[in-house]
Amino acid sequence: MELKTVRISIPEGCNVILGQTHFIKTAEDLYEIIATALPQAKFGVAFTEASGPCLIRKEGNETELVDACVNNLNEIGAGHVFCIILKNAFPINVLNAIKNCPEVCNIYCATANPVEVVVAETEQGRGVLGVIDGFSPKGIETDSDKAHRKEFLRNIGYKL
Numbered sequence: 001m002e003l004k005t006v007r008i009s010i011p012e013g014c015n016v017i018l019g020q021t022h023f024i025k026t027a028e029d030l031y032e033i034i035a036t037a038l039p040q041a042k043f044g045v046a047f048t049e050a051s052g053p054c055l056i057r058k059e060g061n062e063t064e065l066v067d068a069c070v071n072n073l074n075e076i077g078a079g080h081v082f083c084i085i086l087k088n089a090f091p092i093n094v095l096n097a098i099k100n101c102p103e104v105c106n107i108y109c110a111t112a113n114p115v116e117v118v119v120a121e122t123e124q125g126r127g128v129l130g131v132i133d134g135f136s137p138k139g140i141e142t143d144s145d146k147a148h149r150k151e152f153l154r155n156i157g158y159k160l
Helices: 026-037 063-076 095-099 143-155
Strands: 002-007 014-021 042-048 056-060 081-087 104-111 115-121 126-133
Touching: 014 063, 014 095, 014 115, 014 126, 026 042, 026 056, 026 081, 026 095, 042 063, 056 063, 063 081, 095 104, 104 115, 104 126
Parallel strands: none
Antiparallel strands: 002 115, 014 081, 014 104, 042 056, 042 081, 115 126
């Protein structure tokens, strides 16, 4: 078995949701979930089959984002993985609906941070072991940091 990391590409100003799923209708179901919950969002969805023709299935409403999802999954090279890239929206607004999609098995990350995917490769193929989301901690929150966090959440409308 060989282990490697694959850095995924997230277009400027976007967020990514990466997860594991198991059925051919995933791309369409995820499209419907996002379009219903976030009508203002621009997004791409892609899903890798792990049997049959083993294609990367794709949907979305913005070609650049669909292409970025396809390219990310092509680099990862593992079956039954999905990639969603959102623009003008945050994962928090759609994540529970995605988790409740019958085909979705696992969410690896939902982030705008740099992401590296830890991939294992065997003779059979590749699988995702996990992700490295962002960077390591640099310290412990101070009172000033806490005040900044609370102000930020209120400024973006997530707290009163």
